Amino acid sequence: MKKLLITGTIVTLVLAGFVSLFASASPDGLESVLLTGCDTADGEITGGTCVLQAAGEHEIGGAFADYGIAFLDNEVLGASLAGILGVLLTLAVATGLFKLLALGRKPAEPANDVQA
Secondary structure, three states: OHHHHHHHHHHHHHHHHHHHHHOOOOOOHHHHHHOOOEEEEOOEEEEEOOHHHHOOOOOOOOOOHHHOOOOOOOHHHHHHHHHHHHHHHHHHHHHHHHHHHHHHOOOOOOOOOOOO
C-alpha cells in the first residue's frame, strides 16, 4: 500500500508539472460571462457596462494567480512550479486532516467470542 501511495504521489507531481504548462491565463468561462457587455483591450475594460466594472483588484494577490508564480520571470518554470506546489499543498492539507480525524477514532476492540 505504501509503494502505491508513493508511486501515485510521484505520478501526480510529474503530471502537475507537465499539465500546468497547458493551463491558460486567458479568461475562463466565468470571467467571460462577467465581461459580457464590456469592451476590452489587452485584458483591460475600456468601456460598456458589465459586472466586472464594480470589481476591484484583490488586496492580497493569489499565490498562484494566472497559473504561475508572480516572482518568477520564467513563465514555463512558474507554471510547472505552481502545479507541483499546488499538489504538495493539497496533499499536506489532506494528510493533516486525515491524521486529525484518525486521532479522534478509538481503535476497534477485539470481539470476545468465548463459547462455553
